[in-house]
Amino acid sequence: MTSLADLLARSGTPAARMPAPRHAVSAEIWTAAAAALAHGAADLMGLWSDGASVYLALHAPDSGLAVLSLALEDGRYPSIGRHHPPAQRLERALRDLHGLVPVGLEDERPWLDHGVWGVRHPLGGAEARPRAPVPYAFLRAEGEPLHQIPVGPVHAGIIEPGHFRFSANGETVVRLEERLGYVHKGIDRLMLGADMARAGRLAARLSGDATVAWSFAFSRAVEAATGTEPPPRARALRGVMAELERIANHLGDIGAVCNDAAFSIMLAHCGILRETVLRAAQACFGHRLMMDAIVPGGLARDIAGEGAARIAAALAAIDAAFPRLVTLYDTSSSLQDRTVSTGRVSADLVRRFAAGGHVGRASGRRFDTRAALPYPPYDRLPVEPVVYEEGDVDARVRVRIGEVRQAQGLIRALLADLPDGPVLAPLAGGDGEGLALVESFRGDVLVWLRLAGGSVERAHLRDPSWFQWPLLEAAIEGNIVADFPLCNKSFNCSYSGHDL
Amino acid sequence: MRTLLLEGLLKTPLTEPGPDQAEAGRLAGELDALARRMLGRSLSIRAVDAGSCNGCELEMHALGNAFYDLERFGLRFVASPRHADVLMITGPVCANMRVAVERTHAATPSPKWVVAVGDCACTGGVFAGSYAIAGAAEDVVPVDLRIPGCPPDPVALLRGLIGLLGV
Numbered sequence: 106m107t108s109l110a111d112l113l114a115r116s117g118t119p120a121a122r123m124p125a126p127r128h129a130v131s132a133e134i135w136t137a138a139a140a141a142l143a144h145g146a147a148d149l150m151g152l153w154s155d156g157a158s159v160y161l162a163l164h165a166p167d168s169g170l171a172v173l174s175l176a177l178e179d180g181r182y183p184s185i186g187r188h189h190p191p192a193q194r195l196e197r198a199l200r201d202l203h204g205l206v207p208v209g210l211e212d213e214r215p216w217l218d219h220g221v222w223g224v225r226h227p228l229g230g231a232e233a234r235p236r237a238p239v240p241y242a243f244l245r246a247e248g249e250p251l252h253q254i255p256v257g258p259v260h261a262g263i264i265e266p267g268h269f270r271f272s273a274n275g276e277t278v279v280r281l282e283e284r285l286g287y288v289h290k291g292i293d294r295l296m297l298g299a300d301m302a303r304a305g306r307l308a309a310r311l312s313g314d315a316t317v318a319w320s321f322a323f324s325r326a327v328e329a330a331t332g333t334e335p336p337p338r339a340r341a342l343r344g345v346m347a348e349l350e351r352i353a354n355h356l357g358d359i360g361a362v363c364n365d366a367a368f369s370i371m372l373a374h375c376g377i378l379r380e381t382v383l384r385a386a387q388a389c390f391g392h393r394l395m396m397d398a399i400v401p402g403g404l405a406r407d408i409a410g411e412g413a414a415r416i417a418a419a420l421a422a423i424d425a426a427f428p429r430l431v432t433l434y435d436t437s438s439s440l441q442d443r444t445v446s447t448g449r450v451s452a453d454l455v456r457r458f459a460a461g462g463h464v465g466r467a468s469g470r471r472f473d474t475r476a477a478l479p480y481p482p483y484d485r486l487p488v489e490p491v492v493y494e495e496g497d498v499d500a501r502v503r504v505r506i507g508e509v510r511q512a513q514g515l516i517r518a519l520l521a522d523l524p525d526g527p528v529l530a531p532l533a534g535g536d537g538e539g540l541a542l543v544e545s546f547r548g549d550v551l552v553w554l555r556l557a558g559g560s561v562e563r564a565h566l567r568d569p570s571w572f573q574w575p576l577l578e579a580a581i582e583g584n585i586v587a588d589f590p591l592c593n594k595s596f597n598c599s600y601s602g603h604d605l
Numbered sequence: 606m607r608t609l610l611l612e613g614l615l616k617t618p619l620t621e622p623g624p625d626q627a628e629a630g631r632l633a634g635e636l637d638a639l640a641r642r643m644l645g646r647s648l649s650i651r652a653v654d655a656g657s658c659n660g661c662e663l664e665m666h667a668l669g670n671a672f673y674d675l676e677r678f679g680l681r682f683v684a685s686p687r688h689a690d691v692l693m694i695t696g697p698v699c700a701n702m703r704v705a706v707e708r709t710h711a712a713t714p715s716p717k718w719v720v721a722v723g724d725c726a727c728t729g730g731v732f733a734g735s736y737a738i739a740g741a742a743e744d745v746v747p748v749d750l751r752i753p754g755c756p757p758d759p760v761a762l763l764r765g766l767i768g769l770l771g772v
Contacts, residue, residue, distance in 0.1 A: 219701045224736045231736075238704070258705050261684035263652040263665050266702060287701045288656045291737035306731050313660025313756065357666070370609065376670035377619060383667070393758055394660055433606055601658045 107137055109147040109165035112173075120174065123329050123540040123553075127160070127172040132183055135175045138163065142189040148459035148472070149572070150542070151551045152185060152195040153565035154203050156228065160565075161185065162540070162551060164459070170478055170542060172553075177205065180229070184210040191458045191572055198605075202293065204229035215239060217286035217604060227294050246272035246280040254586065258287045265600035269589075276585040281578045289604040296554075296564040301327065301401055301532075304561045308552065309397050311566050312602030317350040318545030319552075319566070320399035325480060326552040327401035330539030331532045335481075337524040339403030344482035344519050345416070346386075346395050347543075348512040352423070353382040354546040355505040355512075358597050362502055363434065365590040366443035374430050378423050385419035388412060403529035413520050420513050431506055444499040448580040448592035451496060458572045461548025463504040464596055468496035474544035486518060498595040508546075535559035545569065547599060568602030619671045647679040648766075651689035651713065655706050655742065656732070657696030660756040661723040665693065673759045680766065686712040691766075694742040697725040697732045703739045710746040718749040720765060727751040 116134055119126035130138075138161060141147050150162035150170065158174040159182045175182055184207035186193035196207040197216035204226035220239035224231050251272050258266035268284040292311060296304055308323035309316045321343055328335060335343075360375030383393040389412035390398045398405050409415075434440060450460075455468040465472055473490040475483040491507035493500035538555045548569030555562045573596055580592050652665055665682075668675040675681065683689050686709045698706055710719070721742040724730040729741045742748050752765035 221700045221703065222736050223700070227736045236700070258702065259653060259686075259709055263654075263662050263682060265654050265657070265659055265662065266705065287705070288654070288696065288699050289701055289737050290656055290697065290699060290732045291735035292732075295732065295735050303731070310658040310660070310731055310755075313658035314663060316658075316660065357663075370606070373671060374609070376667075377672070380667060380670050380672050387758075394663065394756070396660065396755065429609065433609065437606065599659065601656075 107141050107144075107146060108167070109141060109163055109171065110168040112138055112141060112147075113168060113171055116173065121538045123172075123326075123538045125162075125170040125172060125540050127174055127538070127540075129158070130173045130175055132175060135161070135173060135185075136183050136188075138173055139183070139185045139188040139192075142185065142192070145456065149185070149189060149191050150459065150549070151553070151565070151567040152192055152199070153553065153567070154199055154205055154228075155555065155563040156203060159199070159205065160553065162553070162567075164472075164477075166477070170540070172540065180204060181206040181208050183208050186210050186212075189457075191575065194575070195571060202226065202228045214242060217289045219286060222291075227291060228297075241284055243270045243282050243284070244280070248274070248279075250274050251279060267600050271581075271586060271589070273586055276587070278581050278584055278586055278589070281581045281589075283574055283578060285574065285600065286604050288601050290601075292605045293565060296561050299561045301559065301561075304554075304564065305400055306397060308564075308566060311605070312547075312568055312570075312599040313394065313396070314354055314599065315350070315545040315547055315550065315568075315602065316394050316396045317346045317399065318543050318547075318550050320397065321347055322541045322543035322550045322552040323554075323566075324399050324401045325541035325543060326539035326554050327532070327556065328539070329541060330537030330554060330556045331401075331534040332537070333402055333530060333533045335403040336527050336530050338407070338526045339528040339530075340481040341519045341523050342404055342408055342528065343399055344486065345408070345516050346390065346398060347545075348516045348519075349382055349386050349416070350395065351512045351546040352509050352516075353379050353386070354597075355509045356382065356423075358594065359430075359434075359502055359505050359509075361597075362444070362498065362591060362594045363440060365594050366440055368437065368440045371430060371434065371440075374426060378426060381419045381422050385412075385415040388415040400529070402532050403527070405529075407528045413523070416516060416520065420516065423509070423513060427509065434502070434506075441499070443588070443591060444502060444595075445497060446495075447498045447588050448584055448595060449495070449497045450576050450580045452494070454576055454579055455496070458576055460572045460576055461544075461569045462546070462573070463501045463508075463548075464573045464576060465548065466490055466492045466504045467500035469494045472549070474542050474549045478542055480541075480543065482519060486515060488515070498591055501595040532559075547597065547602075548573065550602075566602075566605070568599050570598035570600075570603040573598045574603060647681070648691060649681060649683040649689045650691045650693055651683055651686045651709070653686075653692055653694045653706060653709050655694050655696045655702045655726065655745075656699035656738070657723065657725060661695035661726075664756045664759055664762060665695070665722070667759045668762055673763065675763075686710075687714065689713050689717070691718045691720060692746075693720045693722045694726050694746070694748075695722045697729045697735075698739040698742060698745045700737050700739045703745055706742075706745050719746055721748045721751045722762065722765075723757055724753050724755045727753050730755065
């Protein structure tokens with residue numbers, strides 16, 4: 106079995122350092138990388154294109170993060186998904202957006218393109234075409250007692266749009282197939298030629314719930330491309346914001362999962378704590394979700410004078426209330442009956458899909474960007490990943506519970522030792538290629554970009570949901586239809602982040 | 606659980622007067638009277654995400670928490686457009702969502718109002734001009750009210766609903 110280190114050794118000198126090395130490789134090495142992925146020698150972290158080459162981001166514990174790029178031949182490249190299924194949706198998206206042909210990929214159905222953009226291959230040739238919805242062939246599940254339940258794209262709640270096609274045998278789900286792309290906004294193309302401010306605003310709106318993480322990753326990618334070092338105070342405060350976002354989202358999710366099991370008291374109490382955190386964020390950084398607060402070079406503004414005290418008060422409120430909510434969760438058998446053993450995802454699947462965040466860590470995958478590939482401020486603030494093995498709804502809740510507690514500690518440590526000084530450094534240049542991986546509450550978000558003359562020439566943003574959505578299909582199999590909301594909420598994948 | 610419930614009974618409500626809460630309380634008072642005049646005691650809202658980044662959804666969820674407690678005014682989110690008086694549309698309308706938005710609007714019985722929630726639904730926001738965007742909400746369905754913001758906070762959302770009822 107070829108390891109990632111072997112592959113990189115055979116790939117010669119990196120064509121770029123961003124700071125992760127990018128090796129321009131031959132088709133032979135590219136295909137060997139597909140085999141390495143299929144054998145579990147490396148994790149797939151992203152697959153994208155700039156129109157001239159395809160880029161494959163890989164990670165292995167011994168060699169870190171690396172990117173392989175393969176020059177396209179007549180818009181074609183050897184399919185990774187043919188050997189390694191987690192790449193398939195990414196390849197289908199590349200075909201829709203760029204018109205690239207993944208040679209050997211069986212699934213020829215479009216993914217993001219529903220036929221109504223009025224343009225074909227918007228990032229490739231972009232030729233006009235009539236708007237006509239394309240019928241979508243769902244995979245078949247056959248058998249006399251089976252029936253289909255189509256759900257969405259408009260869902261019965263305050264939820265993002267997507268379509269779920271259930272094939273059920275009575276109450277039991279035999280197959281779930283997702284169809285996504287409804288909220289595709291064309292972000293990769295909007296990024297083309299965007300100045301830094303506009304590109305930053307776009308990145309911050311890829312997935313609003315993870316806006317801090319996206320701004321963080323975008324800024325780090327720009328800083329990597331330009332060789333800019335943000336000031337120490339900005340580095341620490343970025344960590345504070347990222348952890349506040351994590352706490353707020355996890356609290357919301359814990360409450361919402363319980364609410365989907367009709368245990369609404371948890372939602373009510375978690376909602377109070379979440380609101381307390383959002384108000385502290387508003388007081389500190391001028392925005393409840395801290396949107397656009399992180400910018401390339403540092404922060405858009407310093408923390409407000411009374412900010413640290415507001416955060417301390419919010420954390421104290423969590424300290425006072427959260428342990429009792431956890432006890433309530435632990436001791437309510439009617440709730441545990443719904444979450445324990447529901448929606449199980451195997452450790453093997455999670456490893457193959459390199460699913461990040463609570464989805465991965467609830468099924469024994471230890472990866473957490475903050476620990477595996479630490480970036481400031483986590484380079485000086487060790488994070489021990491919160492890991493469970495069971496892989497069910499309960500485990501995904503427990504990972505969140507653990508991470509709320511952990512994030513509180515991280516924020517306190519950062520604020521206790523907050524450096525003085527400016528929060529913004531000027532960018533050291535306007536050209537270069539940068540890659541950044543940042544741990545959002547949902548998992549690792551990846552930003553790759555190439556800058557030219559202070560503007561974004563090309564950019565790609567890969568949401569953690571790409572590698573989590575497919576596992577939801579596996580999680581629900583054999584469960585009852587009524588447990589789907591519970592499973593879905595325990596994943597809480599982003600539709601917007603995935604659809605781009 | 607008993608302790609939590611008992612405390613909930615004995616403790617003062619969280620909607621204590623503070624700058625934010627006072628504002629929400631004042632608005633809520635106005636809303637109460639207007640909503641009753643027009644629709645009796647209830648106004649049913651159907652949220653339609655037409656392509657939002659999900660930031661607006663987070664703040665619409667927040668309307669339900671103990672601080673804002675939307676339902677005490679008879680305002681509630683419902684699961685079907687057929688039960689709704691108001692459609693709150695978030696996001697720019699993605700081309701891929703256009704038909705779904707039109708059908709949701711058609712499925713809502715009259716009289717009905719459409720509220721464009723957030724900068725994207727009002728104008729297309731940062732996504733305006735993309736090949737994948739059909740436009741702002743008003744480019745697809747008639748809009749009665751716009752609540753700008755990125756995202757609008759819960760107080761802005763409440764204020765907007767009052768504006769609608771004052772039409």
